[in-house]
Amino acid sequence: MKMFFRMATKGIFLAAGLTATATWALSDVPQLRTIRNLNRTWKFIKQDVSGAQATAFNDASWLSVNLPHSFEQPYWRSDMAEAPFIGWYRRHISIDSSLLAEKRRIFIEFEAAFLVSDVCVNGTLAGTHKGGYTGFSYDITQYLHSGDNVVAVRLDASWNARVAPRAGEHIFSGGIYRDVVLVITAPLHVTWFGTFVSTPQVSASSASVTVKTEVKNDAPNSQSCRLKTTVYDSLHSAVATGEVTRTIAAGMIDTVVQTNLTVANPHLWSPATPYLYTVSTEVHDSTGGKVDDFVSPLGIRTVRWDTDNGFFINGEHLWLQGCNVHQDHAGWCDGTTNSGSYRDVKMVKECGMNFIRGSHYPHDPAFSDACDRLGICFWSEMCYWGFPNTMGGGAVECEFLSV
Numbered sequence: 001m002k003m004f005f006r007m008a009t010k011g012i013f014l015a016a017g018l019t020a021t022a023t024w025a026l027s028d029v030p031q032l033r034t035i036r037n038l039n040r041t042w043k044f045i046k047q048d049v050s051g052a053q054a055t056a057f058n059d060a061s062w063l064s065v066n067l068p069h070s071f072e073q074p075y076w077r078s079d080m081a082e083a084p085f086i087g088w089y090r091r092h093i094s095i096d097s098s099l100l101a102e103k104r105r106i107f108i109e110f111e112a113a114f115l116v117s118d119v120c121v122n123g124t125l126a127g128t129h130k131g132g133y134t135g136f137s138y139d140i141t142q143y144l145h146s147g148d149n150v151v152a153v154r155l156d157a158s159w160n161a162r163v164a165p166r167a168g169e170h171i172f173s174g175g176i177y178r179d180v181v182l183v184i185t186a187p188l189h190v191t192w193f194g195t196f197v198s199t200p201q202v203s204a205s206s207a208s209v210t211v212k213t214e215v216k217n218d219a220p221n222s223q224s225c226r227l228k229t230t231v232y233d234s235l236h237s238a239v240a241t242g243e244v245t246r247t248i249a250a251g252m253i254d255t256v257v258q259t260n261l262t263v264a265n266p267h268l269w270s271p272a273t274p275y276l277y278t279v280s281t282e283v284h285d286s287t288g289g290k291v292d293d294f295v296s297p298l299g300i301r302t303v304r305w306d307t308d309n310g311f312f313i314n315g316e317h318l319w320l321q322g323c324n325v326h327q328d329h330a331g332w333c334d335g336t337t338n339s340g341s342y343r344d345v346k347m348v349k350e351c352g353m354n355f356i357r358g359s360h361y362p363h364d365p366a367f368s369d370a371c372d373r374l375g376i377c378f379w380s381e382m383c384y385w386g387f388p389n390t391m392g393g394g395a396v397e398c399e400f401l402s403v
Contacts, residue, residue, distance in 0.1 A: 032293050034184040038108070039067040041091060042176075046071055053120035053152040053312040059090050068335040071157060071174035075333035076140040081173050083157040089176055090150060097146035100330075104219050106144060108151065109137040109192065111178030111365060112333075115163055118154040130163050132172070135185075135331045137192040137216075153158035168360060170326055177335040178364050186291035187219040188283055193255060195296040197279050202266065202314075208263040209240060213281055217248040226284040227256050231263055231277055231298065239263050239277070255367050268314045269299030271354040274375035299372060313377075320377060322355025323348060327363055338366035357381070 043062040051057055071087055099106065108119065114132030121143035123339060129136040143149075157174025165172070183192075192216035201208040208230060217223045225248050231240040240261040248254045267275035276299055283292035304312040311318050325344060328334045341364055348356055356371060357379045371378040 009073055012195070021135070026395050027296075032290060033189070034182075036184070038091060038093065038180040038182055041116075042067060042088045042226060044069065044087060046087040046174075046288050047084050048154075049088055052088045052154070053118075054123050057090070057152075062088075063382075064290070065089075065099045067180055068177045068332075068337065069175050070177050070333035070335035071155075071173075072171065072333040073305050075173070075328070077397045081157065082173055085173055085174060086154070086156050088151040089155070093149050093151060093182065095146055095149055096143050099184060100144070100146055103219070103248060104141075104185055105139060105187060107137050107183040107185070107192070107231060108142045109135065109181050109183055110176065111135045111180070112362075113153065113176045113178075114157050114162065114174050114348060116156040120152045123152075124150055124313065130160075132157075132163075133363075135178075135365075138176075155230060157287045164403060165361070167212075170360070171328070171333070173328075175331045175333075175335055177330065177333070179338070179366075184252065186285070186378070188215065188225060188248070189216050189292040190214065190281060190283060190294040191216050194278065195294060197296050199298075199300050202300055202302045203222075203264060204268075207258070207263045207266040209300075211258045211261065211279060211292075211296075213256045213258070213283070214235050214253055215246070215256060216253045217250055220250055222249045224249055224286045225254070225256075226288075228282040228284065228390040229258050230280045230282075231261060231278060233267070233277055234275060236278075250302055263300065265342075267319070270302040270313050270316075270325065271318070271375040274373060275299070276372060301370070316379075318354070320355040322353040322357065322377070324357045325363075326359050327361075327367070335365070338364070338369075341367040342370040342374075345374050345376055347373045347377060348366040355379070369377070 016029060022048055042065050043059040044064045044065045046250060072081055095106070112133055112135055113129065117129045119127050119138060124143050125139040126140050126143060127136070137373050153176060155174050155176070157172065164377045190377050191214040196212040198210045200210055211229050213226055213227060217228065224245065226245045228243045229241065232239050233239050240263050242258050244256055246254050246256055263277070267273070269275055276297060279296040279298050281294040281296065282290050285291045299316050306312065312318055325337060325348070329336045329340055345356065345367065354375070355377045358367070358381050360381050362380060362382055366382070368378060
């Protein structure tokens, strides 16, 4: 972990809860959707190989690796990444015939892969993603068959003038350096990161909660969708609930907005009291049965910037004191673990700080989770680096802030 200590002076995004605390956690919520971790048993080669997407391709001579993984492992802060800048990953996955018979939807989700990725399933291109720090998801149902299947990923980490960042003071290493999961849902389901939870009105006596949920109907016919949303406190006691019904046409996405949720006497999130609620979303189809469920974070708080007096959270002035944090670790490059992210944030907290600027790109979701749980205000950057002139006279950073 590289940390650059300074006082933050710009806008921030306040981490507001991606996992629950106390004696109950998101992992305790029974879910209808299946989430299968795909981090283990990949084959890797750091070179471009013709035909490596084919199911029958022989990868026996390739290196066996687990994710997260970086092209530059082991890594001891060399001046720059080493050529070649293209690599391939391959993995076998087994699909039960019952999943296909039940018309389940099967997605592969990457938290990030650097820089330009081509994801193939059984020899067919499922999608191309450009950008090394953001996640992406593909519905791969149509490419799968029962039994053994092969996922092959080609990664091009070469410098690309059309893909940010173009320059910077850190190493841009190729690799599938964050988690990969297989997600299996019903045809009627909440989309990838398909909820947006906000608290328009907050006081010591009550907080209004608005939940926007994207629900997709992948069934061949329209479906009556009943959406039930419940807000739970950290002990899994329901503190607010609401329902709404929609008819969603085949193949369509409907954004369902619920504004009638109120939490009485809310526990307010702050660095001193990082209290987290959980929003549980249940999807019921035309038969009335529950077919999908989805959990979302919620930290209830107010924030305000004052020109003369600085930053306020929950009406109280807060002096922000913190550091910049990069994502790489000695030896591991940027292929770091979720527990490593938690350790880094915990070290910052134990130093007496309350703020982190995520240098200089969107960080791993686990990093944001740790900020939420431990009580750290997090400024998540989505920045672009470039050169101010054709002579390359130094890099210039332009930052897009989430406030």
